[in-house]
Amino acid sequence: MEVTRREFTKIGCRVIIGAAAGSAVIESVVMKGKAAENIPAGEYNWNEHFWGYVVDTRICIGCGRCANACKHENHVPFDEPVYRTWVERYRTKQDGEVVIDSPNGSIDGFSDDIPPEEIKKAFYVPKICNHCENPPCVQVCPVGATYATEDGVVLVDYKYCIGCRYCIQGCPYGARYFNTEKGTADKCTWCYHRITKGLLPACVQACPTGARKFGDLKDPDSIVNKILDEERINVLKPDLGTKPKVYYVGLDREVR
Amino acid sequence: MQPHLKKAFTLLALAIIAFIFVRSLVVPSSFGQYGWYRGDSVGDIKGFPVEYAGSASCSDENCHKLIYSVWFADRHKTVNCETCHGPSEKHVNNIREMPEPANDSRDYCGICHYKRAARPNTFPQIDPVVHGEDLKCTYCHNPHKPWFI
Numbered sequence: 001m002e003v004t005r006r007e008f009t010k011i012g013c014r015v016i017i018g019a020a021a022g023s024a025v026i027e028s029v030v031m032k033g034k035a036a037e038n039i040p041a042g043e044y045n046w047n048e049h050f051w052g053y054v055v056d057t058r059i060c061i062g063c064g065r066c067a068n069a070c071k072h073e074n075h076v077p078f079d080e081p082v083y084r085t086w087v088e089r090y091r092t093k094q095d096g097e098v099v100i101d102s103p104n105g106s107i108d109g110f111s112d113d114i115p116p117e118e119i120k121k122a123f124y125v126p127k128i129c130n131h132c133e134n135p136p137c138v139q140v141c142p143v144g145a146t147y148a149t150e151d152g153v154v155l156v157d158y159k160y161c162i163g164c165r166y167c168i169q170g171c172p173y174g175a176r177y178f179n180t181e182k183g184t185a186d187k188c189t190w191c192y193h194r195i196t197k198g199l200l201p202a203c204v205q206a207c208p209t210g211a212r213k214f215g216d217l218k219d220p221d222s223i224v225n226k227i228l229d230e231e232r233i234n235v236l237k238p239d240l241g242t243k244p245k246v247y248y249v250g251l252d253r254e255v256r
Numbered sequence: 257m258q259p260h261l262k263k264a265f266t267l268l269a270l271a272i273i274a275f276i277f278v279r280s281l282v283v284p285s286s287f288g289q290y291g292w293y294r295g296d297s298v299g300d301i302k303g304f305p306v307e308y309a310g311s312a313s314c315s316d317e318n319c320h321k322l323i324y325s326v327w328f329a330d331r332h333k334t335v336n337c338e339t340c341h342g343p344s345e346k347h348v349n350n351i352r353e354m355p356e357p358a359n360d361s362r363d364y365c366g367i368c369h370y371k372r373a374a375r376p377n378t379f380p381q382i383d384p385v386v387h388g389e390d391l392k393c394t395y396c397h398n399p400h401k402p403w404f405i
Contacts, residue, residue: 003261015268044302061375063368065339072343073307089374109367110374122374147293157297193304202308208335208368209379 044196046151051190051245052217052224053204054233055126058250060211062087062124064106069206071107073191081105082177084188085128085203090254092121098254125255126212128203129154129175129188130236130244137167137176137187146185152217152245153192158184172240190214217245307343311336314344327400340364340399358399365393 003011070085071078086105091114092098099114106124131154138146138154145160146167156167161184168176168185179186191201195214199205204214215222227233227249234251235244248255289295314337315324327333338344342355362384371381382388388396397403 003258008261008264012264012268059376059379061368061379062372065367069308069339069343074304091374109363109370110372112372114373116373119373124374144287144293147291149298150290155298155301157294157300159297159300160294189301192301194306194308196302197306199306199310205308205310205336206339208332208339210334 046149048218049151050217051131051152051195052215052222052228053128053131053190053246054213054215054224054227054249055128055246056211056213056227056231056249057123057125057252057255059209060087060124060126061209062089062106062110063208064109065206065208066126066203066212067105068107069202070188073194073202074189076186077179077181080180082179082186084175084177084186085126088125088127088255090121090123090125090252091119092254093118094120096120100254121252123250123252125248125251126203127173127175128246129171129190130173130242130246131188131190133243133245134241136170136172136240136242140166140170142166149192153190153195154187155189155192156185156187158182158186161185172237172242173244306345308336308338309343309345309348311338313348323400330401330403332400332402360392360394360399362390362393365399369393 064087067083067086070076070083074084076082076084081104083105086102088100088102089106089110090098090100093114103110110124131148131152133148133152135148135154138148142164143160143162145157145162146154147157148154163178163183163185165178165185168178171187176185176187178184191199191203194201201214204212213223213227215224217224219225224247228247231249233247233249235247236251237244237256284294284296286295287293290298311324311327314320315328324337327337338355340358342358344355346353347355366384368379369381371383375381393399
């Protein structure tokens with residue numbers, strides 16, 4: 001068999017490309033099949049759930065017990081300005097200027113540093129990871145250390161994360177932070193260790209007014225589905241196409 | 257087959273085998289189990305310890321049944337026990353592990369009840385300057401039954 005140098009190069013390229021493409025196709029097919037069959041061990045079946053979260057900004061009193069409970073439950077460093085959930089305060093002054101603040105993530109409460117007579121409109125907005133159905137933070141992770149589970153929760157693999165912080169920049173809601181103790185990116189898990197045991201997330205349990213609600217979107221009788229059926233709801237930054245699963249009641253146009 | 261082709265294909269085969277070998281060492285076995293991530297990490301996160309036990313776990317017959325029933329019948333029933341008394345899962349599992357004593361300072365009650373412009377008007381709020389002088393709130397109000405004076 002006589003082969004010129006050009007032909008040899010052609011054959012070599014085809015073999016390499018074919019091998020790479022073939023293995024990728026086989027792997028994707030195998031993984032899809034696996035993902036559909038398998039469920040993590042234990043009683044909790046993640047195919048039966050799809051979690052959702054509702055925040056009613058009209059009844060939030062800005063006490064910050066949610067942010068406090070979150071830090072205790074998830075061992076978030078108290079001496080660092082990092083939060084998995086926090087409460088923002090929006091105040092529109094008589095002259096139309098909007099002041100937005102969240103001192104220490106609301107953990108110490110709020111004090112009125114603007115005289116009430118200067119304020120036209122004021123309200124609190126609790127913020128938390130939106131656990132987007134189309135999460136930008138998962139797309140940007142270069143090592144597969146962050147992912148969305150089958151029940152709709154976006155988690156971080158703390159052993160696999162290399163701490164490059166792309167996801168922190170990728171999140172349009174500022175919901176991620178860098179955990180200096182773990183040396184990894186970190187975020188709200190909707191208290192995955194609690195919800196898989198049938199408990200509520202710590203922030204929902206701590207809320208004294210019921211401004212935060214958590215439930216299963218696959219269960220038609222869940223509190224979240226009842227609110228979604230009855231109230232006029234919105235999500236943060238809907239134009240980004242991230243499909244957040246934290247739904248807000250009484251969201252003002254100033255809230256971003 | 258010509259010898260130089262043989263050589264090239266052998267090298268290619270060796271490179272592929274080396275890649276597969278290194279990959280099997282470096283990539284954890286559960287990677288790709290459910291998707292493009294390490295499947296075992298779901299279990300890791302599920303296994304994190306719970307800190308907040310929830311109010312219902314305080315209501316046991318042999319524990320705080322009486323104060324629980326007082327609290328449950330009044331308006332502070334929406335405030336979880338552990339919001340004031342601190343995370344108590346360790347205490348529930350071992351009664352010798354005591355949680356922090358509840359914070360009964362004026363400012364702690366004020367986190368919810370001081371008059372603030374951004375709070376809904378229907379929520380009970382007081383002006384700390386004129387209300388109750390500098391007495392502790394608990395001097396007049398029972399935190400488990402706040403309207404009992």
